[in-house]
Structure formats: C-alpha cells, structure tokens
Amino acid sequence: MASAVPAIVARGLTKRYGTILALDGLDLDVPTGSIFGLLGPNGAGKSTTIRILTGLAAASSGTATVAGIEVGLDRPDLHRRLGYLDQDPRFYGWMRGRELLELAGRLSGLGGSDLRDRVGDMLERTGLAAAAHRRIGGWSGGMRQRLGIAQALLHEPAIVFLDEPVSSLDPEGRRDLLELISRLRGETTVVLSTHVLSDVERVCDRVAILDRGRLVTEGPLEDLLERHARPILRLLPEPGQDRAVEILVERIRAVAWATSVTTDPGGLVKVAVRDAASASGSILPIVVETGVRLASFERARPTLEDVFLELVGPPTPDDLDGRGWIRPRETRS
Amino acid sequence: MAGAGTLLRKELLEQWRTLRLPLVSVVFLLVGLGSPLLTRFTPELLKAVAGDQLPIQLPPPTAADAVDQLAKNLNQFGALVAILLAMGSVATEKERGTAALILAKPVGRAGFLVAKLLAIGVTLAAGTAVALAGAWFYTLVLFEPLPITGFLVAGALDWLLLLSWASITFVGSTLTRSSVAAAGLGIVALIVIGALSAIPALAPWLPTGLGGPARAFALGIPGPTVVTPLVGTIVFIAAAGSFAWLSFRRQEL
Numbered sequence: 345m346a347s348a349v350p351a352i353v354a355r356g357l358t359k360r361y362g363t364i365l366a367l368d369g370l371d372l373d374v375p376t377g378s379i380f381g382l383l384g385p386n387g388a389g390k391s392t393t394i395r396i397l398t399g400l401a402a403a404s405s406g407t408a409t410v411a412g413i414e415v416g417l418d419r420p421d422l423h424r425r426l427g428y429l430d431q432d433p434r435f436y437g438w439m440r441g442r443e444l445l446e447l448a449g450r451l452s453g454l455g456g457s458d459l460r461d462r463v464g465d466m467l468e469r470t471g472l473a474a475a476a477h478r479r480i481g482g483w484s485g486g487m488r489q490r491l492g493i494a495q496a497l498l499h500e501p502a503i504v505f506l507d508e509p510v511s512s513l514d515p516e517g518r519r520d521l522l523e524l525i526s527r528l529r530g531e532t533t534v535v536l537s538t539h540v541l542s543d544v545e546r547v548c549d550r551v552a553i554l555d556r557g558r559l560v561t562e563g564p565l566e567d568l569l570e571r572h573a574r575p576i577l578r579l580l581p582e583p584g585q586d587r588a589v590e591i592l593v594e595r596i597r598a599v600a601w602a603t604s605v606t607t608d609p610g611g612l613v614k615v616a617v618r619d620a621a622s623a624s625g626s627i628l629p630i631v632v633e634t635g636v637r638l639a640s641f642e643r644a645r646p647t648l649e650d651v652f653l654e655l656v657g658p659p660t661p662d663d664l665d666g667r668g669w670i671r672p673r674e675t676r677s
Numbered sequence: 678m679a680g681a682g683t684l685l686r687k688e689l690l691e692q693w694r695t696l697r698l699p700l701v702s703v704v705f706l707l708v709g710l711g712s713p714l715l716t717r718f719t720p721e722l723l724k725a726v727a728g729d730q731l732p733i734q735l736p737p738p739t740a741a742d743a744v745d746q747l748a749k750n751l752n753q754f755g756a757l758v759a760i761l762l763a764m765g766s767v768a769t770e771k772e773r774g775t776a777a778l779i780l781a782k783p784v785g786r787a788g789f790l791v792a793k794l795l796a797i798g799v800t801l802a803a804g805t806a807v808a809l810a811g812a813w814f815y816t817l818v819l820f821e822p823l824p825i826t827g828f829l830v831a832g833a834l835d836w837l838l839l840l841s842w843a844s845i846t847f848v849g850s851t852l853t854r855s856s857v858a859a860a861g862l863g864i865v866a867l868i869v870i871g872a873l874s875a876i877p878a879l880a881p882w883l884p885t886g887l888g889g890p891a892r893a894f895a896l897g898i899p900g901p902t903v904v905t906p907l908v909g910t911i912v913f914i915a916a917a918g919s920f921a922w923l924s925f926r927r928q929e930l
Contacts, residue, residue, distance in 0.1 A: 400777050401929040418926045420680075420783040428781040434774035438694040450683045451782040495778075 351376040351533035356406035366392045368557040377530045381548035382537040388554040390537040427501040431508040433492030437481025452499035466494040485512035503533040541648045572651045575620035576644040579613040582637045592634040681788030688796030705804035709811030712747035717819040740820040744895045747812045759839045760863035763846035765856035772854045777930040805836040824897040831895035834887045841884035844917035851921040882909035
C-alpha cells in the first residue's frame with residue numbers, strides 16, 4: 345500500500361574508492377510502493393548505490409534509511425525488510441534450485457508448509473519448476489537470473505533491489521519478469537537498476553538518472569518527459585542516399601531550432617527541436633533542397649531515451665575506459 | 678547469531694556434496710590404518726632392503742611407537758588437510774559473490790562465520806574419529822590393546838590441535854579474497870608455533886603442547902598435565918574466531 349513515508353531516504357551519500365569518487369552526495373527519496381528506476385550508463389554509480397542501500401558496502405559519508413532502518417554493514421534487521429538481486433547473481437553450483445530457495449526462505453524466517461508453498465509458487469512464477477531438482481551448476485545464465493529474482497521476492501519483502509535484473513534474459517523471460525515487477529506495484533517498493541530504457545518506461549513510475557556518481561534528475565516519469573524531453577522529428581530516408589543524407593544532417597545541424605541531430609545504424613535521423621510546430625514547417629524545405637527522398641517523416645512523442653541523451657549525452661571516447669565503461673570522477677580527498 | 682543453525686546445515690551439506698567430508702575421512706582412515714602398519718613392518722622392510730649392511734640393530738616396535746607414528750602422521754597430513762579445508766571457506770565465497778547472496782538475508786556475520794568453522798570442525802572430527810578407530814584396531818591386531826577411553830580423549834586432543842590450524846587459516850580466509858594467501862597464513866602459523874614450542878616456558882601453552890598429554894592418554898600412562906595446553910588451545914581458537922569476526926563485520930562484499 346502506498347504511504348507518505350518514503351521507503352528509502354538518502355542524504356549526501358558519497359562513496360570513494362581511493363581517489364575514485366563513485367558516488368557524489370546522492371540525495372534520494374523513494375516513495376513507498378513505487379517502482380523506481382535507477383538509470384545511468386555503466387559506471388554511473390547505480391550498483392554502488394544499491395550495494396550501500398542493501399548494507400553490502402559502506403558509504404564514505406552521508407546517511408540513508410531503508411524501511412526506516414539506518415543502513416550499515418552487518419544489519420540483519422535491515423535485511424529482514426529487503427530482497428536483493430545482484431547484477432551477476434552467483435549461487436552454489438552443488439545446490440539444487442529448490443534447495444537454494446528453501447535456504448533463502450529459512451534464512452528469512454520462513455518454515456513449514458508456508459515455506460514449501462512459497463517455494464513452489466515462486467518456482468512456477470519464474471518458470472523454473474521443471475529445473476528445480478537439478479543442480480544450479482548446470483543452469484544457464486538466464487535461469488540463474490530468474491532464480492536470483494525468485495530468492496529476492498520469496499519472503500515478500502517490503503523493498504526489493506534489482507540490479508540489472510533482465511540482462512541475461514531472453515525476450516520472453518524479460519517480458520515475464522517485467523510483468524512480475526508490475527504486479528508488485530503499490531504493495532512492494534521496487535528499485536530497479538538498468539540501462540535498458542524501454543524496460544524502465546514500461547514498468548517504472550519514478551526515475552532517477554545518475555551520471556558519474558551524481559544525481560542528474562529524479563521524478564515521476566511523465567514529469568521528466570515533460571521537463572526535459574525536446575520534441576522529436578524523425579526522418580527515415582530511402583536507402584542508397586548516404587552522401588545526400590550526410591549533407592541533410594549537416595544542414596539541419598546548422599539551423600538554430602535544432603538542438604541535436606542523431607542518426608542510427610538503420611538510417612533513421614532524429615532531430616530534437618525547440619518548437620515542433622515551426623520546425624516541422626522548416627525542415628521539409630531543407631529535405632527538398634538536399635534532394636533526399638524520405639520513406640517516412642513523423643513528429644514523435646519524446647521517449648526516456650531522448651531525456652537520457654539530453655541530460656547525460658553520449659560519451660566521448662575520452663570518457664570511456666578499456667571496458668567501455670564511463671570513467672568515474674577522481675577526487676584528491 | 679541469526680541463521681547460524683540453517684547455515685550450519687547448509688555447510689554440512691556442502692561438505693558432503695563437494696566430497697570434502699568423504700575424502701577427508703578416507704585420507705584420515707589411511708593415516709590411521711597406515712601408522713601401526715608402518716611401525717610394525719618398518720624394521721622388517723629395512724632389514725629386507727639393507728640386509729646385513731644395516732649398521733644398527735633396531736629394537737622391536739611397540740604400541741607406543743605406533744601411537745607416536747600416528748601422532749606424527751596426523752600432525753603432518755592432518756594439518757595439511759585442516760589448512761586445505763579452511764583456506765577457501767570465506768575467501769572463495771567473497772570472491773565468487775555467494776557471501777553477498779547469503780549476507781543480504783537476515784543473517785548475522787557472526788553466524789555466517791560460526792557455521793563455517795563448525796562445519797570444518799565436524800569434518801575434521803569425522804576424519805580424526807576414523808583415523809583413531811583404524812589406528813586402535815590395527816594396534817590391537819599388531820601389538821596390544823590400548824585403553825579405549827584414553828584413545829578417545831587422545832583423539833579429542835588431536836582434533837583440537839587440527840582445529841587450531843584450521844582456525845588460523847580461517848582468519849586468513851576472512852581477511853583476504855585469496856585462498857592461497859589464507860593457506861600461506863596457515864603454513865606460516867604452523868612454522869612459527871612449531872618454533873615457539875622450542876621455548877620451554879611457552880611450549881605447554883601452545884596447541885602443540887597437546888601432543889604429550891594425548892600420547893599419555895592413548896597409552897594409558899602418566900603424562901604432562903592436559904589443562905595448560907587445553908586452555909591455551911581453546912583460547913587460541915576463540916581468539917582466532919573473534920579476530921575473524923572483528924575483521925569480517927566491517928568488510929564490504
């Protein structure tokens with residue numbers, strides 16, 4: 345049930361690893377019963393935030409409460425209220441799926457027929473019933489991820505932290521999980537970390553965007569779209585006009601009303617504009633002048649991806665480390 | 678120590694499923710059976726190999742020699758097994774991420790460590806029991822019967838000695854994410870304590886001081902007091918466990 349008291353409150357949460365500033369003064373309020381998306385590129389501080397809030401890492405400074413309990417290391421009282429799925433869930437290979445869930449349930453205080461029923465139900469809901477008696481060591485990455493979700497939700501915690509929960513799932517598994525998360529709305533607070541923006545749009549009602557350890561923006565999804573997304577014009581040129589399209593893109597970039605122009609590998613040209621109505625009238629003459637033939641032209645509703653790119657922007661090569669992750673900021677303190 | 682009982686069951690199941698418990702039992706059984714056999718037949722083997730070239734006359738082996746051989750073998754193979762059992766117990770779980778899986782549940786870190794150390798203790802106890810049973814039986818067959826109660830007490834003291842090697846390795850496993858580093862700490866402790874046991878004032882307080890009383894109990898003869906090394910070893914194990922907990926409770930996973 346939604347409540348006025350936030351499920352999670354963080355104030356000035358900071359995490360340093362030596363000279364690396366992984367999290368920089370994060371302030372966050374997550375409403376009870378919401379499905380909260382934590383967005384950001386790799387290395388933005390999403391996992392660090394979740395690890396601190398789940399008591400697996402300690403903040404260098406700042407405070408946070410989860411379900412009214414101050415977070416910290418070695419806090420069984422905190423863990424009684426939460427469920428956690430790691431971005432790369434690891435299990436005991438010698439254990440069977442059902443045994444793992446029974447262990448997780450017992451550790452969370454379940455027992456007897458209640459435990460048996462919940463384990464059976466969770467195995468069904470995550471599509472693992474048929475594999476439940478096989479050793480986890482032989483399971484696929486997707487199956488392990490579903491098992492991770494099952495163990496996180498088994499004891500019906502007040503707050504669930506899911507760090508990249510769909511990264512190893514096939515499209516069907518992804519759809520099923522998002523439906524499972526949607527059904528928790530209003531009953532359980534879900535913090536969902538991901539960089540798959542369409543998933544966030546599908547299930548989250550609030551979103552926070554992190555970039556290099558800093559909170560860039562936070563709020564209800566619709567508000568963010570309203571506040572930050574520029575109107576978008578989408579142009580799809582017919583194939584085989586690469587040179588003409590290049591000229592078209594250059595010409596659009598030169599006009600004052602276009603705030604950004606991007607092209608994707610499929611040839612789609614996306615133009616963020618200040619005023620969609622006047623831009624729609626101005627862009628077509630440019631298309632005609634450059635001689636580009638269009639397969640389609642539309643005024644699109646801005647998406648979370650547009651907001652994300654507007655606020656975070658694509659990384660430059662200097663921003664990336666050897667793994668393709670955004671380099672964190674460094675600090676002298 | 679929330680969850681310690683559940684975790685102990687999991688640890689024992691792990692010891693069985695990963696074959697640690699059966700393998701340790703087999704190794705210890707071989708040690709137990711082999712010690713009286715080696716004692717009994719070494720003079721004959723030497724005689725067969727060296728013939729008249731053997732410059733000394735070996736005295737006939739006795740049950741006391743068999744007990745000494747058992748103690749020597751347990752101190753070597755047993756200590757090695759204790760270090761192998763403890764080296765990865767925490768370090769591997771931290772490195773693989775399974776410690777985070779468990780400790781994100783309502784489980785105290787003290788309970789997590791206690792369950793692991795107890796499971797190692799159970800495996801070593803099973804191994805020591807089969808070694809002692811095998812040694813007692815072959816000593817009976819090849820030499821003479823030894824007092825069962827005394828042999829049991831000696832076994833308990835041998836077990837405590839092995840547990841002390843495991844506990845110091847366990848500290849290493851808690852401090853690092855590397856089981857090799859943990860094993861290194863166990864081996865260094867083995868060497869340092871071995872060296873310290875040469876100091877007469879210190880020797881009775883060290884885990885190695887259990888050897889003398891254990892021998893006396895096994896043979897049913899008077900020997901040095903067991904109280905001093907017993908207290909020293911229990912304090913040693915408790916201190917190692919406490920140090921492991923103090924370190925582990927502040928660690929990030």
